[in-house]
Amino acid sequence: xxxxxxxxxxxxxxxxxxxxxxxxxxxxxxxxxxxxxxxxxxxxxxxxxxxxxxxxxxxxxxxxxxxxxxxxxxxxxxxxxxxxxxxxxxxxxxxxxxxxxxxxxxxxxxxxxxxxxxxxxxxxxxxxxxxxxxxxxxxxxxxxxxxxxxxxxxxxxxxxxxxxxxxxxxxxxxxxxxxxxxxxxxxxxxxxxxxxxxxxxxxxxxxxxxxxxxxxxxxxxxxxxxxxxxxxxxxxxxxxxxxxxxxxxxxxxxxxxxxxxxxxxxxxxxxxxxxxxxxxxxxxxxxxxxxxxxx
Amino acid sequence: xxxxxxxxxxxxxxxxxxxxxxxxxxxxxxxxxxxxxxxxxxxxxxxxxxxxxxxxxxxxxxxxxxxxxxxxxxxxxxxxxxxxxxxxxxxxxxxxxxxxxxxxxxxxxxxxxxxxxxxxxxxxxxxxxxxxxxxxxxxxxxxxxxxxxxxxxxxxxxxxxxxxxxxxxxxxxxxxxxxxxxxxxxxxxxxxxxxxxxxxxxxxxxxxxxxxxxxxxxxxxxxxxxxxxxxxxxxxxxxxxxxxxxxxxxxxxxxxxxxxxxxxxxxx
Amino acid sequence: xxxxxxxxxxxxxxxxxxxxxxxxxxxxxxxxxxxxxxxxxxxxxxxxxxxxxxxxxxxxxxxxxxxxxxxxxxxxxxxxxxxxxxxxxxxxxxxxxxxxxxxxxxxxxxxxxxxxxxxxxxxxxxxxxxxxxxxxxxxxxxxxxxxxxxxxxxxxxxxxxxxxxxxxxxxxxxxxxxxxxxxxxxxxxxxxxxxxxxxxxxxxxxxxxxxxxxxxxxxxxxxxxxxxxxxxxxxxxxxxxxxxxxxxxxxxxxxxxxxx
Numbered sequence: 001x002x003x004x005x006x007x008x009x010x011x012x013x014x015x016x017x018x019x020x021x022x023x024x025x026x027x028x029x030x031x032x033x034x035x036x037x038x039x040x041x042x043x044x045x046x047x048x049x050x051x052x053x054x055x056x057x058x059x060x061x062x063x064x065x066x067x068x069x070x071x072x073x074x075x076x077x078x079x080x081x082x083x084x085x086x087x088x089x090x091x092x093x094x095x096x097x098x099x100x101x102x103x104x105x106x107x108x109x110x111x112x113x114x115x116x117x118x119x120x121x122x123x124x125x126x127x128x129x130x131x132x133x134x135x136x137x138x139x140x141x142x143x144x145x146x147x148x149x150x151x152x153x154x155x156x157x158x159x160x161x162x163x164x165x166x167x168x169x170x171x172x173x174x175x176x177x178x179x180x181x182x183x184x185x186x187x188x189x190x191x192x193x194x195x196x197x198x199x200x201x202x203x204x205x206x207x208x209x210x211x212x213x214x215x216x217x218x219x220x221x222x223x224x225x226x227x228x229x230x231x232x233x234x235x236x237x238x239x240x241x242x243x244x245x246x247x248x249x250x251x252x253x254x255x256x257x258x259x260x261x262x263x264x265x266x267x268x269x270x271x272x273x274x275x276x277x278x279x280x281x282x283x284x285x286x287x288x289x290x291x292x293x294x295x
Numbered sequence: 296x297x298x299x300x301x302x303x304x305x306x307x308x309x310x311x312x313x314x315x316x317x318x319x320x321x322x323x324x325x326x327x328x329x330x331x332x333x334x335x336x337x338x339x340x341x342x343x344x345x346x347x348x349x350x351x352x353x354x355x356x357x358x359x360x361x362x363x364x365x366x367x368x369x370x371x372x373x374x375x376x377x378x379x380x381x382x383x384x385x386x387x388x389x390x391x392x393x394x395x396x397x398x399x400x401x402x403x404x405x406x407x408x409x410x411x412x413x414x415x416x417x418x419x420x421x422x423x424x425x426x427x428x429x430x431x432x433x434x435x436x437x438x439x440x441x442x443x444x445x446x447x448x449x450x451x452x453x454x455x456x457x458x459x460x461x462x463x464x465x466x467x468x469x470x471x472x473x474x475x476x477x478x479x480x481x482x483x484x485x486x487x488x489x490x491x492x493x494x495x496x497x498x499x500x501x502x503x504x505x506x507x508x509x510x511x512x513x514x515x516x517x518x519x520x521x522x523x524x525x526x527x528x529x530x531x532x533x534x535x536x537x538x539x540x541x542x543x544x545x546x547x548x549x550x551x552x553x554x555x556x557x558x559x560x561x562x563x
Numbered sequence: 564x565x566x567x568x569x570x571x572x573x574x575x576x577x578x579x580x581x582x583x584x585x586x587x588x589x590x591x592x593x594x595x596x597x598x599x600x601x602x603x604x605x606x607x608x609x610x611x612x613x614x615x616x617x618x619x620x621x622x623x624x625x626x627x628x629x630x631x632x633x634x635x636x637x638x639x640x641x642x643x644x645x646x647x648x649x650x651x652x653x654x655x656x657x658x659x660x661x662x663x664x665x666x667x668x669x670x671x672x673x674x675x676x677x678x679x680x681x682x683x684x685x686x687x688x689x690x691x692x693x694x695x696x697x698x699x700x701x702x703x704x705x706x707x708x709x710x711x712x713x714x715x716x717x718x719x720x721x722x723x724x725x726x727x728x729x730x731x732x733x734x735x736x737x738x739x740x741x742x743x744x745x746x747x748x749x750x751x752x753x754x755x756x757x758x759x760x761x762x763x764x765x766x767x768x769x770x771x772x773x774x775x776x777x778x779x780x781x782x783x784x785x786x787x788x789x790x791x792x793x794x795x796x797x798x799x800x801x802x803x804x805x806x807x808x809x810x811x812x813x814x815x816x817x818x819x820x821x822x823x
Binding site: 266 | 745750758776798
């Protein structure tokens with residue numbers, strides 16, 4: 001069953017700028033984990049913001065974003081607020097900024113519970129204790145009483161994940177959730193995320209620039225480049241037999257291990273055969289000859 | 296919205312500057328000419344804004360008063376910035392102990408308001424626009440020190456400071472080359488805000504007789520000399536002028552902040 | 564010749580109540596032309612170690628030698644040697660390039676230092692040297708008139724690299740130089756770094772948490788955990804046949820493609 005249907009979505013920030021999203025269509029089924037891969041500036045975070053209704057005021061949006069059949073782009077603010085944090089939740093890249101620094105994390109989590117369910121403070125607190133234990137925040141009482149800055153990066157992201165799955169959402173959007181974490185912590189947080197998503201049976205739109213992370217998390221993957229989806233398919237299919245030259249380049253550049261020590265690493269430009277891609281890449285990535293922008 | 300702020304700020308502060316410039320070359324009457332025959336003249340074609348209790352032309356005094364206002368504002372902010380900014384940068388880049396000492400010193404200075412300083416100076420040398428300016432400037436120093444110190448501390452966390460140190464750049468050069476340009480937008484905003492506060496403070500001191508001596512055309516003095524019961528317009532006119540100047544420079548400072556920072560032009 | 568030598572270096576931060584031991588009895592010897600990777604998680608002390616080598620911090624105890632001479636931060640002679648022969652590249656060029664300076668002034672800054680300005684081995688024609696290093700990092704010399712925000716992320720890191728190379732350093736320190744980057748930009752910067760280090764015969768000391776980058780770029784590796792040296796040696800030995808449990812865990816935590 002289709003949970004999220006993005007249809008012909010375009011977003012731009014003023015007429016004079018290149019569209020951040022250019023006629024993007026994407027489907028996420030219930031329980032599906034879809035990876036969205038792209039470089040910085042490719043529009044992947046704009047896409048997440050558009051779904052969450054968090055685009056800035058100067059953004060101009062066309063197309064539809066249907067979630068459980070309802071068009072989110074026309075949803076009134078109040079209804080959107082009820083949806084966010086309940087059925088539709090998000091895990092951000094930087095847990096330090098996603099948490100309120102002046103509030104103990106236990107209280108922040110129980111507020112998320114109480115905002116969306118009719119329950120007493122004690123019931124909410126019990127739920128927080130239960131979830132915190134499950135995501136490996138130990139000892140619970142001590143961590144719930146801590147402020148965000150007193151926790152490690154991994155612990156903070158566990159808190160954010162706990163808050164994201166607490167109300168049994170049907171879709172969790174993860175925007176580079178482990179990029180700010182150390183390799184070792186990253187592995188455990190990802191494992192935890194998979195476990196929690198499976199337990200509440202939530203679908204996930206997993207945004208990342210790291211193909212390895214996406215392939216360890218997701219069933220399917222969409223590649224976004226210059227605001228357009230250039231390729232979609234099963235993770236293995238796309239990674240083993242990439243069709244679009246940009247995807248071919250992306251897969252090849254990510255494989256540092258496949259290149260002998262000190263040998264030249266492949267870059268995306270090696271694969272850009274079509275003139276269209278060369279142009280897109282020169283706007284997006286490294287320009288050989290920088291030109292002065294309008295000031 | 297931001298553009299509107301800048302425009303209103305520019306228009307208001309521009310009016311003040313224009314008045315001061317015009318008064319340098321032309322005023323309808325001599326602003327100090329006492330004319331006992333025309334006390335409290337109403338607004339008319341001969342005296343556009345009327346006259347005060349000594350028969351001096353209000354428009355002329357208002358125009359010349361703009362000069363005083365601007366000079367006091369510029370000098371007071373200059374005193375505060377010239378002392379406060381280097382001190383703030385020094386403390387922000389320097390040793391924690393020195394920083395504490397300076398911070399406590401600033402607390403003491405903070406406890407000494409412009410009013411008290413002005414009374415002290417007036418008692419010592421007699422009240423004048425100069426003593427008022429010094430009093431306002433000195434009492435503004437702690438604001439500049441604190442703001443500069445806080446801004447410097449955030450800049451010191453940037454890697455380009457480390458890069459400059461690795462390059463062997465001496466600390467004073469780092470202060471001038473890396474710290475100062477990056478805190479300049481904040482300083483500009485602070486200067487504009489302090490400028491309008493100084494205008495207000497000078498008007499207040501004038502009103503209390505702690506600034507310009509009688510017959511000197513300043514807005515605060517005009518406010519003091521006006522009699523609200525006999526001729527309310529004579530009190531309202533300098534009041535409006537002060538309000539326009541304060542509002543104008545405040546809004547200008549706010550608007551300028553956005554235009555001064557090249558990073559904000561980076562679209563994305 | 565030994566480029567850097569650290570013996571029993573310890574570093575503690577903080578006051579009496581809360582002391583943090585950032586480095587605990589670390590010894591390390593880097594020969595010239597070697598390429599070292601310093602690996603560890605955040606809080607392992609790897610950045611502190613780099614700061615000590617860069618002369619930005621003094622160790623609480625222990626000895627640091629640069630080309631056989633005691634690294635005395637108070638000696639003008641030693642500092643001149645350090646500032647001319649050791650340069651550094653930082654993680655995030657958005658933070659390491661002053662947004663209000665033009666590229667040409669950024670790159671020429673190390674040449675203008677009074678510590679090194681009068682050394683015989685310093686280039687005297689700054690403009691020519693700037694153009695030369697800009698070309699070396701693959702940027703057109705006329706980009707000197709631009710400001711950092713007018714360039715892309717990858718170009719900015721090239722600028723940072725150009726600045727480090729300007730005074731003809733012998734040792735290059737790098738603090739997570741490719742961590743914050745997209746894979747494509749990472750590949751470009753690593754290719755550039757490798758070719759420059761090789762062609763200029765530099766000694767490289769790179770801090771990173773990315774083991775695949777170390778495997779690709781470095782011939783020696785030092786594993787740090789909570790300020791202590793866990794293991795060190797040639798990369799192939801340490802990563803191929805790790806002796807310590809911690810190193811094994813670190814290697815195992817690398818996210819690889821799921822095998823079906």
